[in-house]
Amino acid sequence: MRFSRLFFCFLALFMTTLTACETLKTSKPIIPIREYERMIVGRLDADYVGTNNCLSACHAHDQLRSDFDASTMGAQLSAETGLPLVDCESCHGPGSLAVQGLTPERVAADRTAGRETACNYDTLIDLENLPAGAKSLICLKCHTANATFTLHDWNLGDHAVSDVACSDCHQVHAGPDLSVQMEDVSRLCFSCHPEIRAEFYLPSRHPVPEKRVVCTDCHSAHGSPYEKSLREATVKETCTRCHAEKGGPFIFEHGETTEDCRTCHRPHGSVQNNLLAVQMPFLCLQCHQGHGTSSTSTTKDRFYTRCSDCHSEIHGTDIPSASGGGFFTQ
Ligand code: HEC
Ligand code: HEC
Ligand code: HEC
Ligand code: HEC
Ligand code: HEC
Ligand code: HEC
Ligand code: HEC
Ligand code: HEC
Ligand code: HEC
DSSP states (O other), rough: OOOHHHHHHHHHHHHHHHHHHHHHHHHOOSSSSHHHHHHHOOOOOOOOOOOHHSSOHHHHHHHHHHHHHHSSHHHTTTTTTTTOOHHHHHHOOOOTTTTTOOHHHHHHHHHHOOOOOOOOGGGGGGGGOOOHHHHHHHHHHHOTTTTTTTGTGGSSHHHHHOOOOHHHHOOTTTTTTOOOHHHHHHHHHHHHOOHHHHHTTSEEEEEETTTTOOHHHHHHOOSSSSSBBBSSSHHHHHHTTGGGGGGGGOBBBOTGGGSSSSBBBOSSSEOOOSSSSSSSSSSHHHTTOOOOOOTOOOHHHHHHHHHGGGGOOOOOOSSSOSSOOOOOOO
């Protein structure tokens, strides 16, 4: 008797949970994106009319349209793909009010009167003056983390946090090719980070001006969960993507120093050789005492040497020095 009551209790609990989950599953999004865009436009009676209706009356945007149609985003409209995904109104918002009364007759009348015909831009989304976050949301409604994997950490990145919008880097109407070419990356980055540009013209530097290394080898333009939007969790992991031989593990490690390459190196450029943060021997003398190298050593010898002339395996080694210790001499 007791058992069956307990059983019904559980059954009831189970059924309520099940129905609760079911409502969650079927619940609708609070407000559909299209409604939301009508609200940004400021008029709920604005409607979507399609690119043809937007652009058939006047030809001011013909070049812009043909570029767009040829781009990866515009190609989504073609008959073969059967996916009417991206058109002008996807980003500029519902266009019915903008083209209201924009008939071929009016365009002709304007032309004879020597006036330029323009649609009513005020009734479209004011992309230029939208806050950066909202501007990016217009792109992110399609470029979700699932659609564009590299945007997975966008919201964590320094750029999103500092009000940089997608369209600050991606000029949708610059031409038919939307992708950012490797050779353009540093120019793009320098346009907002001029102080970094100087570092890449110091005597020792990563070959970024030569385009053998690009900013996005180390940083993610779209942000990352790590400091300075680095591609890997630590500076060391970022560096050893290319300089794997410096990563260890070694039988003779250089203490903890190599856990962060910045102990001795600058990442972009330096006035010292080998991107060193400080000139040798002073680099080493921050942590070590100099020593004589023969019985006739003078104080001068101790300090005016390039320590790595002898300690050449400074990043760590598996081979002991002559005396059997780990002194990084071979
Ligand atoms: C992927 C989003 C997107 C799509 C699709 C799009 N645009 Fe744009 N458009 C923008 C952005 C972003 C701007 C720049 C606003 C700014 O200055 O920040 C812009 C600017 C413009 C401008 C202002 C002049 C200029 O060149 O900067 C015109 C005109 C324009 N778009 C027309 C169109 C037409 C016509 C279409 C359809 C063929 C279209 N757009 C499709 C995002 C888009
Ligand atoms: C209505 C949906 C939609 C919107 C809104 C949208 N995109 Fe796209 N975008 C696409 C699709 C679909 C593609 C083509 C498939 C792909 O490459 O992911 C694409 C492609 C791209 C590409 C080219 C990728 C390549 O490898 O060539 C870039 C860059 C891009 N979009 C940037 C933007 C930016 C910036 C915005 C906002 C101003 C934006 N998109 C808004 C759907 C959209
Ligand atoms: C700081 C500049 C910058 C910003 C801001 C930015 N991007 Fe990019 N984007 C790039 C660069 C550079 C590339 C080239 C790929 C690379 O090297 O990572 C790229 C590549 C892309 C691609 C091509 C596909 C791919 O994964 O390579 C798409 C799509 C794209 N970005 C969409 C967006 C969207 C959407 C936003 C806003 C949420 C955005 N980007 C913000 C610089 C930027
Ligand atoms: C439209 C301007 C703009 C462009 C283009 C741009 N950035 Fe930025 N970036 C910013 C702003 C603003 C910040 C945040 C303020 C700051 O720290 O400088 C930032 C921050 C950063 C940071 C973090 C700095 C810190 O001190 O934490 C890195 C790293 C970075 N950007 C790398 C890049 C790379 C790589 C590119 C090229 C793919 C790029 N940026 C292109 C505007 C830009
Ligand atoms: C070899 C890897 C690497 C390359 C290539 C690289 N960076 Fe960095 N960058 C780093 C590291 C590591 C830091 C962190 C430095 C620190 O904390 O002192 C950094 C820091 C930054 C910062 C933050 C400000 C600062 O100086 O600490 C900005 C901004 C930045 N990088 C932009 C760029 C730009 C723009 C490019 C391309 C022109 C670029 N980086 C290329 C590794 C790199
Ligand atoms: C994308 C690959 C790549 C990454 C990541 C990278 N490097 Fe480099 N590094 C290079 C290349 C290429 C050179 C130039 C080698 C040459 O000229 O033969 C170089 C050169 C160097 C040099 C010698 C510079 C000189 O003046 O001769 C040092 C030191 C160095 N890197 C340290 C680092 C550090 C520290 C990091 C991490 C912050 C790092 N690298 C990340 C590719 C990379
Ligand atoms: C204790 C200081 C120190 C640390 C930490 C350090 N380095 Fe170095 N590194 C040096 C010195 C000194 C040189 C110059 C060696 C020479 O003169 O031959 C050098 C040279 C280099 C070179 C260029 C010469 C070569 O052998 O290819 C690269 C690349 C390099 N380091 C990468 C790294 C990386 C990656 C890290 C982090 C894992 C790192 N270093 C950590 C001191 C250090
Ligand atoms: C940030 C501090 C730091 C810097 C800079 C540094 N080291 Fe070291 N070094 C250490 C530590 C910590 C150890 C490990 C000491 C231990 O295990 O007892 C070590 C160990 C050594 C050893 C082995 C000594 C022993 O007793 O095992 C030599 C040799 C050495 N370093 C040479 C250098 C040279 C040459 C430079 C300059 C290129 C340098 N170090 C830069 C911290 C540093
Ligand atoms: C002419 C070659 C030479 C030069 C230059 C040199 N060393 Fe050494 N160093 C050695 C030898 C050899 C040993 C002892 C190795 C052994 O006992 O097997 C040693 C040992 C060391 C040790 C560990 C023993 C101790 O005394 O604590 C440190 C630390 C060290 N050197 C740091 C430096 C620093 C810092 C510099 C630059 C100011 C430097 N060395 C320059 C050859 C040199």
